[in-house]
Amino acid sequence: MTKREQQRIETRNKIYEISFQLFLEKGFDKVTVQMIVQKANLSVGAFYHHFQSKEAIIDERYRDFDEVLEEKYHLEKPKQGLESIYYLVYKQNEACFEMGYELTSVLFKNQIGIHHSYMFNTDRFLVKELKKNVDIMNNGKIETDIIVEELLRITRGTIYDWCLHDGNYDLFEQAKICVNMCLLYFGLIEGQS
Structure with missing residues (x-):
């Protein structure tokens, strides 16, 4: 160099x-x-x-996350299907936890006003891998894209709520509960008795 x-x-x-x-x-x-x-x-x-703008700096943070996530994913090689879904959600939450709720709040607040944000790019590694792994588990009754969008909505909502509560609860545990509810609803996992 x-x-x-x-x-x-x-x-x-x-x-x-x-x-x-x-x-x-x-x-x-x-x-x-x-x-x-x-x-x-x-x-x-x-x-x-x-x-190009201040907003581009925010998008860069998401690109950085995806690069690190992709590297770790290929290095750690979680089992395809449910384990990979949990892994991807965990890593998303881990990145937010490490930034802290204050900086995560800044990122999320900024995304509200941006219509073409990288956060919603379906070519992101996070989205593509979720699709691949949901597809492995999906019985075909519901389109994989719908399930993935709900998973992403739930994980964003959980992170947003965690920020609203000043990071005062276990983000990882709450995210897993919410992801399980989504997967159960779509029939990708069975309920526990």
Whole structure:
């Protein structure tokens, strides 16, 4: 890697990290590009060279999550089907837990106003793997896409609720309960007596 390429990566990372510091401190809506570049000691042009907008920084966080998830998934190789579904949901919750409810709230709050967010991209690794693994378990009565969308809605809702409660309950346990209810409803697992 050349020195110029290294500098480009460092500048991008600096903008990324400082942006999230400011989003957490001041709230996404109150942070301007000017505030980010001032704190990073960079020009506005440098910001726009790396990111199209503040929203693009949020989307980048989701892309980073998917890259790490894909790497871990292929490394840890959970069993296809139910185990993989639990694994994918667990890793999604783990990423939020590690960020903390405050920063997760910033991410979720920002997504409400964006219509073409990466979060909802069906080509994301998380979505594709959920589809593949739900399809393995699905008896074909209901379209896999419908089941996956419900799973994603439930997991987003659980994370959102966890944020509303200031992270004051076990996100992992609650997510598993909600995922199980969804899978039970669609007949992918059987109820426990």
